[in-house]
Amino acid sequence: MEKLRKRFTLHEMVLAGAFLLIFLIGACSNENFLSIRNILSLFQQMSEMGIMAMGLTIVIITGGMDLSAGTTMGLCAVTSGLCLTKGLGVVPSLIISLGVAVLCGAMNAVLVAIIRIPPMIATLGTQMFFLGAALVLSKGNSISGIPESFYFLGQAKIFGMPLQMLLLFGLAIFLMIMLRNTVTGQHIYAIGNNMKAALFSGIRTKHVLFYSYIMCSVMCCIAGNIQVSRVATARADMGSAFLMTCISAVVLGGTSINGGNGGIVGTVVGIMIFAMIGNIMNLVGISSFWQQLATGSILVLVVVFNRMIEMQKYKVKSRKV
Amino acid sequence: MKKRLALFALGAAMMVGMGTTVYAEEEYTIALIPQQVGIPYFETSNVWGTKAGEDLGCEVIYTGPTSGDAAAQANIVQDMITKGVDCIAISPLDASAIEPVLKQAKEEGIKVITWDSDVTDTSLREAYVNCCSEKVLGEHLMQRFAEYMGEEGEYAIITSVLTAQNCSAWAKYATEYQEANYPNMTRVAYEPCDDDQSKAYAITQNLMTAYPELKGVLGVTTPAPPAAAQAVGEAGKNGEIVVTGVVEASAAKSYLEDGSMQEANIWHPGKLGYLAVYTAKTLLDGGEITDGMDVPEVGVVEVKDDQIIMTELLDITTENVDDFDF
Numbered sequence: 001m002e003k004l005r006k007r008f009t010l011h012e013m014v015l016a017g018a019f020l021l022i023f024l025i026g027a028c029s030n031e032n033f034l035s036i037r038n039i040l041s042l043f044q045q046m047s048e049m050g051i052m053a054m055g056l057t058i059v060i061i062t063g064g065m066d067l068s069a070g071t072t073m074g075l076c077a078v079t080s081g082l083c084l085t086k087g088l089g090v091v092p093s094l095i096i097s098l099g100v101a102v103l104c105g106a107m108n109a110v111l112v113a114i115i116r117i118p119p120m121i122a123t124l125g126t127q128m129f130f131l132g133a134a135l136v137l138s139k140g141n142s143i144s145g146i147p148e149s150f151y152f153l154g155q156a157k158i159f160g161m162p163l164q165m166l167l168l169f170g171l172a173i174f175l176m177i178m179l180r181n182t183v184t185g186q187h188i189y190a191i192g193n194n195m196k197a198a199l200f201s202g203i204r205t206k207h208v209l210f211y212s213y214i215m216c217s218v219m220c221c222i223a224g225n226i227q228v229s230r231v232a233t234a235r236a237d238m239g240s241a242f243l244m245t246c247i248s249a250v251v252l253g254g255t256s257i258n259g260g261n262g263g264i265v266g267t268v269v270g271i272m273i274f275a276m277i278g279n280i281m282n283l284v285g286i287s288s289f290w291q292q293l294a295t296g297s298i299l300v301l302v303v304v305f306n307r308m309i310e311m312q313k314y315k316v317k318s319r320k321v
Numbered sequence: 322m323k324k325r326l327a328l329f330a331l332g333a334a335m336m337v338g339m340g341t342t343v344y345a346e347e348e349y350t351i352a353l354i355p356q357q358v359g360i361p362y363f364e365t366s367n368v369w370g371t372k373a374g375e376d377l378g379c380e381v382i383y384t385g386p387t388s389g390d391a392a393a394q395a396n397i398v399q400d401m402i403t404k405g406v407d408c409i410a411i412s413p414l415d416a417s418a419i420e421p422v423l424k425q426a427k428e429e430g431i432k433v434i435t436w437d438s439d440v441t442d443t444s445l446r447e448a449y450v451n452c453c454s455e456k457v458l459g460e461h462l463m464q465r466f467a468e469y470m471g472e473e474g475e476y477a478i479i480t481s482v483l484t485a486q487n488c489s490a491w492a493k494y495a496t497e498y499q500e501a502n503y504p505n506m507t508r509v510a511y512e513p514c515d516d517d518q519s520k521a522y523a524i525t526q527n528l529m530t531a532y533p534e535l536k537g538v539l540g541v542t543t544p545a546p547p548a549a550a551q552a553v554g555e556a557g558k559n560g561e562i563v564v565t566g567v568v569e570a571s572a573a574k575s576y577l578e579d580g581s582m583q584e585a586n587i588w589h590p591g592k593l594g595y596l597a598v599y600t601a602k603t604l605l606d607g608g609e610i611t612d613g614m615d616v617p618e619v620g621v622v623e624v625k626d627d628q629i630i631m632t633e634l635l636d637i638t639t640e641n642v643d644d645f646d647f
Binding site for chain 2: 030037041044155227230231233235240279282283285289
């Protein structure tokens with residue numbers, strides 16, 4: 001136990017416990033849950049949300065917030081949908097879509113880092129702006145007739161594993177290394193801990209914020225393109241429903257909403273927990289309303305648990321002093 | 322410690338609760354997937370669909386997205402495939418976004434039928450359970466409308482968008498029926514409201530100004546009749562200008578009660594759910610639904626190619642508006 005405590009924080013153990021509990025419930029309640037097929041389709045379903053949540057994690061670690069993440073995804077989806085149906089190839093379409101994402105991220109960063117609008121307000125504005133842009137571009141219709149050459153992103157399997165699942169893990173490893181082992185990663189944490197201190201210690205905070213917001217938008221763009229490919233349709237409202245779940249998963253994963261700590265692994269586990277709940281309920285045949293209830297109660301339970309642990313730690317420390 | 326114990330107990334209770342949900346073994350499992358759960362229209366389909374399951378001895382799982390998210394609906398279909406249901410009866414939110422997963426279902430040997438609305442690639446499903454025949458509804462709308470108009474006078478039709486296939490067809494059959502049977506009636510306007518209630522309201526106001534002799538407004542899309550009734554009511558012309566059309570009972574209720582709308586004509590979403598489950602069960606049994614068949618609880622159905630069409634319609638007035646919960 002002591003060894004475990006040294007290696008993992010209490011929060012990580014609570015999270016792992018919650019994960020295992022739900023996994024067990026799934027395994028006990030339906031024989032299909034543990035089938036390879038179901039687990040693969042679970043990953044296929046959660047990867048879009050997971051990739052978006054990983055992008056959000058970076059922004060939230062800087063002490064910021066990106067409420068426009070969902071609609072950025074919609075805008076990128078519509079952009080590549082339009083390019084593809086207008087006859088552009090897969091690669092140019094993806095590049096244009098990524099370009100739009102970089103613009104979206106840069107716009108958020110300009111508002112937050114240069115004009116210094118609180119991130120919540122700035123991205124609330126851009127959220128509507130991007131949705132509007134996507135609606136104007138798509139004229140509110142769903143864009144179908146995506147060429148089959150684009151299906152690889154969301155429907156292809158490599159060694160029996162969905163491509164987007166490999167993408168999710170690849171990006172997760174990349175971001176983990178970026179956050180832990182690079183200077184930029186350390187700067188992201190530093191800004192989240194104390195913006196002024198970071199600035200005075202010579203960190204180019206504006207650069208780092210630009211990097212973070214653009215990274216988040218790019219993640220949303222990847223998620224959007226995966227979904228376009230998976231359902232062979234692009235819609236302006238894609239991703240809008242993801243935002244709150246993603247923020248919840250980031251918080252559930254142990255990233256502080258005030259910034260400064262947290263990480264990618266927690267977020268991925270958080271998204272897995274949410275995806276499993278939905279999947280189990282569908283397999284068992286429980287109404288979707290209960291899904292919201294279960295998701296909500298697990299979020300509240302874990303957050304309360306964390307708070308209690310924190311308070312206990314504080315008490316112990318203060319007694320020693 | 323006590324708090325921790327309490328939390329543990331809660332967790333354990335949740336686990337037991339979920340673990341013990343055991344369903345009786347039944348012959349077939351049919352997934353009834355609406356466009357969105359929690360909407361009165363689809364909840365009525367749920368109640369009747371579940372009842373059909375009980376009547377026919379099969380398990381009906383009613384589940385769908387909690388918001389209008391086409392990808393979430395695709396996930397649910399995927400989970401239903403994994404669960405191994407025998408038939409998926411779906412009302413697609415997006416006619417094309419659902420196709421890749423329906424293709425998967427078909428490859429797995431799961432029967433797929435659509436109800437309420439259809440997919441673009443009709444080869445993916447075995448049957449489409451249609452809420453009503455365009456001709457029957459169009460003519461019925463005109464019959465009821467003409468009765469309130471006294472079979473004479475000027476009238477206008479408000480439709481959704483001019484490209485909406487179903488609404489345009491209803492309007493066409495209604496007009497043709499009027500031309501053939503009510504020579505003293507004249508259609509003076511045919512206006513699209515883009516399914517926007519405020520636009521339908523403005524259109525009705527303009528129509529009343531432009532045609533002082535206007536005696537009736539027929540709305541062939543659900544936002545139109547309430548909007549027309551509101552405009553007529555505010556002009557103080559309740560009863561002088563007849564308002565009827567296609568609209569749900571819940572949306573029509575207040576206008577029916579204040580006398581600004583005379584009648585709402587619509588199919589029964591519950592019966593639609595019942596027919597979807599009935600069709601699924603019949604196809605699973607290897608049977609067939611034939612033209613003119615009298616389906617219990619639903620009534621006579623019309624079969625055209627692979628479409629199964631309900632023919633019974635509801636006439637909703639102040640008398641019976643409280644009987645319907647959609």
